[in-house]
Amino acid sequence: MREDLEVALEKVDPEKMREKPSVDTLGSGGHFTDHMFRMTWSSQGGWHDAKICPYQNLSLDPAALIFHHGQAIFENLKARRGNGNQLYLFRPADSLERLNSSAVKMCMPRLPVEKVLKALKALVYLEKAWVADVADASLSIRSTMIAVDPSLGMCPSKTYCFFIILSSVAPASSKECKPAKIYVSDDYSRSLTAGPCHGKTSDNYGASLSMSQRARAEGYSQVLWLDTSEHRFVEQLDTANIFFKIDGQLVTPFLDGSIIEGLTRNCVITLAESWGFDVVERKIAINEVLDANKNGSLEEVFFTGADAGISSLGELYYQGENHVVNSGVTGELSARLVLELQAIQNGRQNDPYKWVVRVA
Numbered sequence: 001m002r003e004d005l006e007v008a009l010e011k012v013d014p015e016k017m018r019e020k021p022s023v024d025t026l027g028s029g030g031h032f033t034d035h036m037f038r039m040t041w042s043s044q045g046g047w048h049d050a051k052i053c054p055y056q057n058l059s060l061d062p063a064a065l066i067f068h069h070g071q072a073i074f075e076n077l078k079a080r081r082g083n084g085n086q087l088y089l090f091r092p093a094d095s096l097e098r099l100n101s102s103a104v105k106m107c108m109p110r111l112p113v114e115k116v117l118k119a120l121k122a123l124v125y126l127e128k129a130w131v132a133d134v135a136d137a138s139l140s141i142r143s144t145m146i147a148v149d150p151s152l153g154m155c156p157s158k159t160y161c162f163f164i165i166l167s168s169v170a171p172a173s174s175k176e177c178k179p180a181k182i183y184v185s186d187d188y189s190r191s192l193t194a195g196p197c198h199g200k201t202s203d204n205y206g207a208s209l210s211m212s213q214r215a216r217a218e219g220y221s222q223v224l225w226l227d228t229s230e231h232r233f234v235e236q237l238d239t240a241n242i243f244f245k246i247d248g249q250l251v252t253p254f255l256d257g258s259i260i261e262g263l264t265r266n267c268v269i270t271l272a273e274s275w276g277f278d279v280v281e282r283k284i285a286i287n288e289v290l291d292a293n294k295n296g297s298l299e300e301v302f303f304t305g306a307d308a309g310i311s312s313l314g315e316l317y318y319q320g321e322n323h324v325v326n327s328g329v330t331g332e333l334s335a336r337l338v339l340e341l342q343a344i345q346n347g348r349q350n351d352p353y354k355w356v357v358r359v360a
């Protein structure tokens with residue numbers, strides 16, 4: 001199999017460069033940069049035609065399988081401006097490895113992680129002017145693989161397109177950090193494709209939109225999903241994992257196959273254990289959480305993800321009732337975790353776990 005992964009560089013015409021947004025209009029994304037990375041996979045040729053090229057539309061046959069059977073996977077990560085005005089990627093290889101485990105689940109080809117990481121670093125470096133020149137500004141990095149065979153057959157595609165796009169987002173510290181109000185869904189389920197190899201597969205997200213929209217219309221920022229079969233056990237939020245501190249112990253739902261193994265979740269477990277906290281991964285029923293809140297043993301609740309960072313939860317809506325957690329304020333442990341993780345992510349603190357990659 002020919003697998004030629006020399007990455008070609010095709011720069012955008014300087015006259016066609018996009019205008020960079022000002023810091024106060026950044027918000028949470030949507031300002032895509034001038035270039036993207038893309039490559040193609042075919043069953044005969046493996047990965048080939050790798051290039052960094054001007055950000056552009058994709059041209060796809062209307063029969064392309066992506067439009068019909070949901071064969072698509074993605075990953076999010078961030079590049080941050082940090083110590084010494086350098087850019088830092090957070091656990092990029094782990095993110096690409098997770099894309100590979102999603103790929104296996106969806107009968108898609110695996111990426112050559114080291115080569116893609118090299119291309120990603122080159123792309124981020126090329127677009128460094130898009131990271132606002134203020135502390136903690138970042139680029140949101142979206143990696144996506146889609147099935148492109150023109151075919152309506154119920155079988156995996158034989159060709160795929162992989163691409164990485166970047167968008168400029170506001171510094172985390174500029175966002176409102178009031179603890180979130182979260183809506184617990186006791187009727188809809190999020191995860192349709194639970195299985196032994198959970199992944200960030202696009203179909204799961206599309207299916208969760210209507211519930212998320214209903215929650216938002218009622219003033220909640222995200223949905224907390226319960227297990228699919230009984231609607232009893234806590235799983236995760238739309239794009240974040242969840243932690244409960246109960247009687248000094250940190251509890252998070254164990255990875256039952258439909259819960260995403262969040263990289264931020266893993267960081268929280270690692271840091272909390274290193275500080276001497278007892279961390280337990282187990283099933284936890286929504287009623288146990290609410291009982292602990294009533295009897296005062298629920299000390300704090302927070303959720304974790306590449307986008308959310310570590311965000312505290314101030315209120316839970318469940319079956320017609322609102323439950324205020326920790327008087328609606330940020331807990332001590334989540335505040336400490338936020339500071340520690342941000343310091344590591346911005347290269348301001350030593351990084352014993354080798355989570356951070358500096359972009360040369």
Ligand SMILES: *Cc1c(COP(=O)(O)O)cnc(C)c1O
Pocket residue numbers: 200236237238239240241260261262263264265304305306307
């Ligand atoms: C991405 C995601 C997470 C968090 O993963 P991170 O690696 O921490 O960003 C948790 N749950 C769901 C459903 C997700 O999509």
